[in-house]
Structures are given as C-alpha cells and as structure tokens.
Amino acid sequence: MNLTIHMSPADIQATDPAVEDIYIVVDLIRATTAITAIFDQGAQRILAANTVEQAREAARLLPGRLLCGERNVQPLPGFDYGNSPVQFSRANLSQRELILTTTNGTRAFYACPAQSLRLAGCFYNARAVTAYALDCARRQHSNIAIVCAAENNYFALDDTICAGYLAQEIQRQEPDITCHESVTAASGLYQLYPPSKLAAYCHSAAQVIAHGLSEDIDFCLRQNGSFSVARVTGTEPRTGLLILEPVDSKFIPANS
Numbered sequence: 001m002n003l004t005i006h007m008s009p010a011d012i013q014a015t016d017p018a019v020e021d022i023y024i025v026v027d028l029i030r031a032t033t034a035i036t037a038i039f040d041q042g043a044q045r046i047l048a049a050n051t052v053e054q055a056r057e058a059a060r061l062l063p064g065r066l067l068c069g070e071r072n073v074q075p076l077p078g079f080d081y082g083n084s085p086v087q088f089s090r091a092n093l094s095q096r097e098l099i100l101t102t103t104n105g106t107r108a109f110y111a112c113p114a115q116s117l118r119l120a121g122c123f124y125n126a127r128a129v130t131a132y133a134l135d136c137a138r139r140q141h142s143n144i145a146i147v148c149a150a151e152n153n154y155f156a157l158d159d160t161i162c163a164g165y166l167a168q169e170i171q172r173q174e175p176d177i178t179c180h181e182s183v184t185a186a187s188g189l190y191q192l193y194p195p196s197k198l199a200a201y202c203h204s205a206a207q208v209i210a211h212g213l214s215e216d217i218d219f220c221l222r223q224n225g226s227f228s229v230a231r232v233t234g235t236e237p238r239t240g241l242l243i244l245e246p247v248d249s250k251f252i253p254a255n256s
Contacts, residue, residue: 008150009111027149031105042094164190
C-alpha cells in the first residue's frame, strides 16, 4: 500500500490518478472542517457544487435545501449560510440537505477520479477519517492519496500541514505503508508549524481573521474532536452535484 500527498488539485490532474485509490480531500480552512461540523449536527447529505451558478440552479430546481457557501471568505447574497464551521456547529441541521459551494474545497472533490472513493478530511476528524480510509484501502487492495485543496491551485500551508498530520496518523495505524517523498515534506512542515503556530503563518487564516471570524480558526485547528466522516456517494442526476453523505459510525474502526 502506498501513500501520496498532492499539494493541489492541479497536481492530481497532472498525473494519471487511479480510480480504485482512496482520496482524502483537505481544505482545512474551512470547507472540509465545515463539512465535518455539518454532519456532526445531523445533516442527511451535502450537495457539493463546483460553481456558484450550479449551486443557485440546484436550489431553484429542488427547493427546500439550505444554500451555503462563500467566495474568498465572503458569504454569498441570498445564501442561508456561509462556510463557517462554528456557525454550522451551533445550527440544528437534523435530516437537512445542504447545497455547498466554496472557493477551493468543493472544487478539489471534482478533481479526483469520478468513480473513486473521496473523503473529507481535516484536523477535527483526523483519526476517524484515516482509520476509515485505511480500512477501505486494505479491503480494496488500493493506495491512499491526500489531496490538498490549496488556494486557487497554489500551495497552501494550512492544507499541507493538515495533510502531514493525516499522513502521520496513517503511518501510526499502518507502519508498513510505503510513503512518497511528498509525505516526508508535509510531515516535516507539520513539525515546524503545529496547530499552535499555524495561524501566524497562514494566508488562509489571516483572511478569515480579517473578516472577523477568528472563532473559525480555533475550530479548524482542533484535533480529533469528531468521528464524522463524509464520503462522496455519487452524482445527483438532476443537478449534477456531488453527493456527500456521512459514513455510518459502525464502519469506522475502533482504533480511531
């Protein structure tokens, strides 16, 4: 079994990604942390839109869903929610369906092979998502790739550091896994910039703080506070949006 980290969606698109591999998508600040918080609050599913126009059209076609998202941290006019994990963590989302579009995170799910198993990873669900990914990879005899959402396809320190932490969790649970040198690089950055230092050096964090959402940064930097794991289960025929649903907790190995 091999482990690789792609520093941006552009990296994965430049390779020949295997459909049978397991992909953990990371947009630490804030999409994949928000997705985890949404499922903590009992949501039924999230429909991930690549563009604002797709999200609005999907809401028009199938009313009753919460319309959520942002562009460059700013909430979008007419949307019910932005992309704040803190806000989602305080909302009653039981059995709700949400449409979500974000600047970088939702796009990264689309960059992975269409039929592959795609999971949402972050600090907040690190042990759970890595345990589930490993369990699936063992059963499928496949490899694992961590995909950083990055920032407009450019390197993002926060996503890479989170990927390094996830890689360490995978190595802890599967010591014999073969790691690409990208894992060495990301793990080294995690040692240099642990969560306690990350916000001071991270452009994404600075943007969010500048918009008065510093609570979101604190939330995104929490480690292993959730057992929620979101996975892409298909594409909705009528809207073309990716469907994300929570993994049943009974399928998440106990060592998480």
